Amino acid sequence: MLKPGFYNMDCREGMKRFPDKYFNLAIVDPPYFSGPERRGYYGRRISPIGVNRWYKISACWQVPDEEYFNELFRVSRHQIIWGCNYYSYPFGPGRIVWDKCNGNSDFSDCEIAYCSLHDSVRLYRYMWNGMMQGKSITEGHVQQGNKALNEKRIHPTQKPVALYKWLLGKYAKPGDKILDTHVGSASSLIACYDLGFECTGFEIDDHYYNLARKRLAEEQAQVRMKL
Secondary structure, eight states: OOOSSEEOSOHHHHHTTSOTTOEEEEEEOOOOSSSHHHHOEEEEEEOTTOOEEEOOOOSOOOOOOHHHHHHHHHHEEEEEEETGGGOOSOOOSOEEEEEOOOTTOSSOSEEEEEETTOSSEEEEEOOEETTEEBSOSTTTTSBOSOGGGSOOOOSTTOOOHHHHHHHHHHHOOTTOEEEESOOTTSHHHHHHHHHTOEEEEEOOOHHHHHHHHHHHHHHHHHHHHHO
C-alpha cells in the first residue's frame, strides 16, 4: 500500500495500491471534456489589465471512463465528484452547486458536483472570475477588496482553496482520510493541510505536479512562519 502523500502518477494505478474503502472522502475534479488542454490559455489570451493567462498545454488530459469511477467508489466511502453532469456514470441524486458569482462572464455561471452524503441539492456561492475572487469562505459573494490577496492561477481548471475548505468543513470529520485523484493546482492539498486533514493526491502531468508541489510548499512555509 502507498503511504499518504502527493504522487506524480496515474491515479488509476495509484488507487489500486489502497484497500477497499480506505479513504473516508474523495473530493475529485477530473477533466469534464476535451478542450482546455489544447487551448493553452485561460479565458482571453491577454486580460483587459494586461495579465498574461497562458498555460502549458497538457499531453496527459484524459476524461475518466467507467474503470476510473468504479475504482474511485471502491477505495472511498463517500465521494464529491465535480462535473458529474458531463458523465454517463449512474450517480446518486445528491448534488452540490457552486455559484461562481461571475456576472456576465462567458464562463459557466456554476459548476455541479455529485455528493454521496445527502440526497438533496446544496448551494455554495464564491466569486471566481479572473481577478474577481471571493473575499472569504463566509463572504464568497463579496469581491476581495485587496487583489494582492487573490489566489495565483497556475492551472486552466483551478478551483479556489476556499471552496475545498467549505467542502471539508461541511462534509468531513476530524481524522478523515481524504483523496484527490486529479490535484491540478494543489488547492485541495492546501485546504487539507490548513485544516489538518490527511490527504493523498495524484497528478499525472509532470509540469503541473511540479507547480502544485511548489505552491503547496509555499503555503506550508507561510503557515510555519505564523506559528
